[in-house]
Amino acid sequence: MHPTLHLLAKTDFPPLARASLDTLQVNLGYKCNQSCLHCHVNAGPNRTEMMDGATIDLVIQVLRARRIQTLDLTGGAPELNENFRRLVSAARALGVKVIDRCNLTILAEPGQQGLAEFLAAEGVEVVASMPCYSLERVDRQRGEGVFDLSISGLQALNRLGYGQPGSGLVLNLVYNPQGAALPPPQQALEADYKHELGHHFGIQFNQLFALTNMPIQRFGSTLVSKGEFQSYMQLLRSAYRAENLGTVMCMSLLSVDWQGYLYDCDFNQMLGLRAQVGSQALPHLSDLLAHSAVGAAIRVADHCYGCTAGQGSSCGGALESPAAAPKHEPMLSRAA
Secondary structure, rough: OOHHHHHHHHOOOOEEEEOOOEEEEEOOEOOOOOOOOOOOOEOOOOOOOEEOOOHHHHHHHHHHHHOOOOOEEEEEHHHHHHOOOHHHHHHHHHOEEEEEEOOHHHHOOOOOOOOOHHHHHHHHHHEOOOOOHHHHHHHHOOOOOOHHHHHHHHHHHHHHHOOOOOOOOOOOEEEEEOOOOOOOOOOHHHHHHHHHHHHHOOOOEEEEEOOOOOHHHHHHHHHHHHHHHHHHHHHHHHOHHHHHHHOOHHHHHEEEEOOOOEEEOOOHHHHHOOOOOOOOOOOOOHHHHOOOEEEEOOOHHHHHHHHEEEOEEEHHHHHHHHOOOOOOOOOOOOOO
């Protein structure tokens, strides 16, 4: 795999400092039941890195000590961590909002019986990967059979009340472009998703998040192999919008890796760019028990242009609604 940090480190991206700490985004491990081309984590079935029980306990301590409002669980497939359900229940008992970044196919994996019911009982917000409403495009990006399993997973969540008006159970979907292009405008794409998934499969959901692919890990390596890295970076830089700076996720979030080390965002985690907390060279969750990360400088590099290009991109989808942005991926035509 081609490293990309050396291509990103020299940057003129504007300096940022953390304004608050509302969200702890915790990567529970890099093991996943899928291997997706756009994955910035390089997750897959053969990865062995998993957060242990002692670090899970420390996450719970930090949630309490720092009065964290949102726990955002990611991976890999976070549900594959044996402590996943224990962590979710402990966080919910503290009144913390919990987000599960779910790939949907995990709901059908052996050993995951009752997972959907558990998420519903705990009131967990599900953010589900669904790169398209087309079987061909989903299976090409994520693997044969993934589309059918994803549809089954969404239907199962709907039956439990997810995405249904008045249920309080939030189901959001995530879209990523398939290549070196910006995502289409989020609002129009969401309307297409709701029409197609509702008409053909009876599926309902709350929102669609359109995310920009980051030029790191597996996707970044693919760009290098195809000779497209520099042109993609030029696309991101040319679509930069300063008004997106105030709402990028790192302004109110810290990312935690499977060993408990701290980063300004999940992308910096994958690049090994550690956050600044206190005076520690290797800032760790334990440092948050004594030090606040509020006001600390955020480490930036050229990949940060991915969060501020066009409509903007964060873990919560688009930041702004642009009048226009160059080289969007073409809008998906509705199925016949």
